[in-house]
Amino acid sequence: MIELSASQPFAGLHLPFSHGATRLSAIVPARMTMIAPFPGKTEALVKLLGGFPAPGEVFEPHLRLVWAGREQALAFGEGLPDGLETCASLNDQSDSWAGAILEGEDAKAVLARLVAMDLRALPAPSSARTMLGHLPLLLVKESEAEFQLWTYRSMAGSLKNDLDQAMRSVAARRAVT
Amino acid sequence: MRLPCPCCGWRDLREFTCIGAADYLERPTADAPPEAWDAYLHVRDNPAGPARELWYHDPCGTWLVVERDTVMHAVTGSRAVEDAQ
Numbered sequence: 001m002i003e004l005s006a007s008q009p010f011a012g013l014h015l016p017f018s019h020g021a022t023r024l025s026a027i028v029p030a031r032m033t034m035i036a037p038f039p040g041k042t043e044a045l046v047k048l049l050g051g052f053p054a055p056g057e058v059f060e061p062h063l064r065l066v067w068a069g070r071e072q073a074l075a076f077g078e079g080l081p082d083g084l085e086t087c088a089s090l091n092d093q094s095d096s097w098a099g100a101i102l103e104g105e106d107a108k109a110v111l112a113r114l115v116a117m118d119l120r121a122l123p124a125p126s127s128a129r130t131m132l133g134h135l136p137l138l139l140v141k142e143s144e145a146e147f148q149l150w151t152y153r154s155m156a157g158s159l160k161n162d163l164d165q166a167m168r169s170v171a172a173r174r175a176v177t
Numbered sequence: 178m179r180l181p182c183p184c185c186g187w188r189d190l191r192e193f194t195c196i197g198a199a200d201y202l203e204r205p206t207a208d209a210p211p212e213a214w215d216a217y218l219h220v221r222d223n224p225a226g227p228a229r230e231l232w233y234h235d236p237c238g239t240w241l242v243v244e245r246d247t248v249m250h251a252v253t254g255s256r257a258v259e260d261a262q
């Protein structure tokens with residue numbers, strides 16, 4: 001009988017690593033559920049979940065809820081309330097995402113090379129759907145020096161490569177100024 | 178060029194896909210005459226000036242109607258299709 005073993009999205013990609021003042025580390029996957037409210041069911045959903053994030057919102061009434069697209073939110077962790085399936089489409093996406101944490105005082109400078117958004121203007125915590133280079137990106141700003149970067153799992157290698165290069169460039173620039 | 182997404186705020190052009198004139202939203206009924214379907218599918222104005230266009234914000238999945246000036250490149254408004262109809 002074949003023994004299947006779970007592998008990590010960034011397996012073989014040599015995370016964590018640092019360049020200069022920035023560090024990139026992998027997030028160990030946990031349960032992630034995409035919640036998309038059925039039309040007209042948002043009120044019932046809010047009662048069960050304790051809230052539903054507006055665009056860009058991140059909060060934790062019980063489970064951590066991250067706005068993840070138009071009328072969509074990702075719930076992190078186990079224990080969705082019973083009956084939720086009657087007011088929203090629930091989609092287990094735990095295996096579909098690759099998440100990494102970029103942290104350090106130069107994290108914003110690194111992301112400025114790849115993300116066409118002013119990340120200084122975002123509150124913390126908050127989320128945004130955007131792009132990192134050519135990759136689709138769900139960005140969660142945790143603080144001024146910590147960002148969660150989520151892309152589709154098949155693109156983990158590209159995410160690492162793009163960030164590796166930007167981190168090296170920012171570190172090199174720091175070294176000569 | 179930057180465009181305002183009703184969900185996400187101002188974003189760079191590279192995050193959007195332009196579908197074409199907002200005429201695409203006025204679909205004829207199934208029993209409309211062939212001329213109406215022909216116009217819907219193929220006949221477009223080519224305005225030099227204010228235009229209403231259908232755009233898609235790829236990262237968040239919002240369809241939007243953008244009002245912009247094809248001469249000035251000024252973007253004067255945008256609404257989610259869901260709210261504009």
Ligand SMILES: [Zn+2]
Pocket residue numbers: 182183184185186234236237238239
């Ligand atoms: Zn958007």
